[in-house]
Amino acid sequence: MSQAPPVRMHFGRASTHAGVLLGLGFVNLALLLALGLHGAQAISLAGLALLDCLFFFLALWQWRLWPGGSLAWDGSAWRWSLWAQDEACQVHWAVALPGFSVLRLSAGNGEVQWLLTGPALEQETQWIALRRALVAAGAQGHGISLGRIRV
Numbered sequence: 001m002s003q004a005p006p007v008r009m010h011f012g013r014a015s016t017h018a019g020v021l022l023g024l025g026f027v028n029l030a031l032l033l034a035l036g037l038h039g040a041q042a043i044s045l046a047g048l049a050l051l052d053c054l055f056f057f058l059a060l061w062q063w064r065l066w067p068g069g070s071l072a073w074d075g076s077a078w079r080w081s082l083w084a085q086d087e088a089c090q091v092h093w094a095v096a097l098p099g100f101s102v103l104r105l106s107a108g109n110g111e112v113q114w115l116l117t118g119p120a121l122e123q124e125t126q127w128i129a130l131r132r133a134l135v136a137a138g139a140q141g142h143g144i145s146l147g148r149i150r151v
Helices: 015-037 042-065 121-137
Strands: 007-011 069-073 078-080 090-096 101-106 112-117
Touching (some): 007 112, 007 121, 015 042
Antiparallel strands (some): 101 112
């Protein structure tokens, strides 16, 4: 196993996601308005509006619950900042695609955290370093791997 330099990458809620949710909510309401102007039945519009609001607030609630933390490789072990600092965790690649990866973190106490990683513009260098550390640490796992992983 080759040695990769230490790396830390932040994960968490992005304001972009909230903006997308808000935009989709407005698009749905505009579609409901258009249906109403074209003579759709009031009961079907009320049902669609209720479903639209339900899904919008459910998505917003899920966004608020999204964990924010840092995944760090110190050269010998992985650490997830939301768990105890002295406890190392194991990282497994669940999905490895050229543009993004899904990681499964597992702690010794059985706690599991799933992370979606990708080359965000503000963290491009950390993304490349994270992939190098994953390969060096042997975090391939038994998941889906499409394409060749470039480090």
